[in-house]
Amino acid sequence: MMVIVIGVCVWMFILASESRKAAMEETQRQTDRLLKEIRAHERTDLALQEAKDKAEAANLAKTRYMSGLNHELRTPLNAIYGFAQLLEKEQGLSDWRVSITSIRRSSEHLAGLIDGLLDISRIEAGRLEISRDRVSLPMLLHQTAAIFEAEAKEKGISFNWSTHRLVPTLVATDEKRLRQILINLLSNAIRYTPAGSVKLELAYRNEVALISVTDTGVGIAPEKLESIWRPFERAGQSGREGSGLGLTITKLLVEVLGGQIDVKSILGEGSTFSEKLMLPSISPSVFDEQPLTDALRAPAFQGYQGPRKTVLVVDDDANHRMMTEQFLSKIGFNVLLAGSADLADQILQEAVPDIILLDINMDGRDGWSFAQGLRAGEWPHIPIIVISGHADEERKSRPRLALHDAFLAKPFNFDDLAMQIAEFLKIRLLLKDAPTDAADDAKQEPIRLSPDLRARLLEAANLGHAGGLQRLIAGMRAENACDPAILERLEARLAQFDMGGIVNILEAANDGAK
Structure with missing residues (x-):
């Protein structure tokens, strides 16, 4: 019995020793494998980091190129758009009214496409920002619909827009994004409607706007209703024109604005895109005594009420200075022109303007350094409206909010500029044919x-x-x-x-x- 017990103990000891030896060998093998895998991961991470750096460098180069191209496009487009607005307001050019209006609408459409290119860059960089503007909703609908009226007429389809219930004159939202949403939806509707009609409708209730775009076009197959929101997917036939980004950007913008968008479509019969947006109404100021019917058309200002005001325009582009002077002078403003910041300083020694319109990129001193000198010098309280061909300057200017009071991106609407000036100078603009x-x-x-x-x-x-x-x-x-x-x-x-x-x-x- 003792021999058996001793044998069992020896066998257990040997077995434990062998198991421990085998476990140590297996642990060593696993450790070696882990070390090899770690080294492989390190090499993979290094390759991924190099690829990421290259991609970021390429993306940065693309962003810089798009930003520079954006500025180069906006500067001449501002001259085309600005002079088209001035010619459209001239009473003696009635025979050329249709052609001039077509130039203005085409300029607005091109400006919207440029904004779309810039938005793609912002979306890829993850820095899409939303502003809160005071927007004349009826006027926005009228101006947006006017862009597509000529296109629909040329295509031989009918285009109508209407509002239901009482629509507020002014709402608080991002005007640029709301306009872009409407342009994308209407552009798709007209593009994919070979015959029939396109209709834009807006209903407003309890601070919520329901906007619908209905067409009698080619329609969308049921299996494609989900995929149309993906990038580079086209809503209609694959052979038709379009980048395939319009609906993707539209859905993103609607969701960023806190709304939702839906689509109902029957293949071969047409589609209806419906969106709900929270658009809180606000009390008007510049048009306190103007009826809603006046806001349904583009305003034609004949002057303003109050003492004569002086505007200083600082811009190195002679065309921009000329057209701004022509517009503001007809309203009744005294306009001073400066082609550089140094010349503006000399003018300020002789006359003090009530408001300054300031460009950013100029030869010599830029607009920001000039504005900083004003705020730190003798004129800290003069309102400054920054006008720049770089649309992304608005985001970059956030840390410089103390240097300016408003920002407009070229090409800009003269009527919007007039309303901004009226708001800062506390004057009331007078519409043509309106009692004063x-x-x-x-x-x-x-x-x-x-x-x-x-x-x-x-x-x-x-x-x-x-x-x-x-x-x-x-x-x-x-x-x-x-x-x-x-x-x-x-x-x-x-x-x-x-x-x-x-x-x-x-x-x-x-x-x-x-």
Whole structure:
């Protein structure tokens, strides 16, 4: 029994020793294999990092090329678009109106395509940004639809757009992105509709806009309804033109704006793209007294109400300076022109403008250094509107928000520029064929004031001394020194801080006591 027990113990010891030896050998083999795999991963990671660096370098080079190409396209396009707007506003060119309008619409369409190229670059870089603008929704619909009316007419299909329920005049959203969504949907609808009609509809309820684009085109097969949102997939037949990125970008933009987009289609009968967007309405300011029907058409400004204002345009492109001066001068602004930042400094020694329109890329000092000098010098409070051919400057300018008050990318709309200026200078733009306050004042009974009181009121109005005006008007009411209806007119102007309107009323006043 002892021998058997000793044999079993020896056998167990030998077995444990052999197992430990085998385990150590297996551990060593696994360790060697892991080391080899780690070295292989390191080589793979190094190759991947090299490929990534090359791809990033290529992508950076492509981004720089697209950015430079974007600027080179926008600069001449701004001249074409700008002069087309000026010619379209001329009354004596009615025979050429259709041709000029076609040039303007084609320029707008080309500007939209350039924005699309830039957006692709931004999407690939993962830095798509959304802004919050004050947008005239009816005007945006009208301007966007006008781009495709001529194209639909040439193709022989009918194109209509309409709104349902009450549509607010102004909403808060990203105007550029909303316009791009509409352009992409309408462009696809007209492209894939050989005959029939295309219809754009908008319904608004509870701060939500439902926009639908319906066509009677080729339609989409059921199995392709999901794939049309993928890059380089075409909604219709594969042989038709198009990059295949329009719907991809559209879906991305709708989702970034917090909305959703759906499609219903029957092959051979047509398609309907519907999107829901949150578009909160806001109270208008520049068009406080203009009806909605005026906003349905592109505004034609004949001037503004209030004292004459001075605008300084700093741009190294002579064509841009010329067309900006022509537009602003016709509205009634005094326009000063400077081809460089140094010349602008010399002008500022002689005259102080009410607002500055500033280009960024100029020979010598650029626009940012000039704006920084203004803010740190004698004119820190002059509003500055930056106008640049580099659309990505808007994103780069975020750290420089203190240097400027607004940003416009070339090519820009002159009416948008006028509304920006009116907002900063607190003036009211006057539409053509619209009644003006000056005309209303002329119909009123002229004011009869003593020379002393009239001079005191004029002095306070010219100084912008609202408190002094309020006390003078209150004293006139207490002493019954003027007709109450006339005092109400003065108080109405004072409530709007319309010093120019008060000056106009007082300058038309007759001497003599009541």
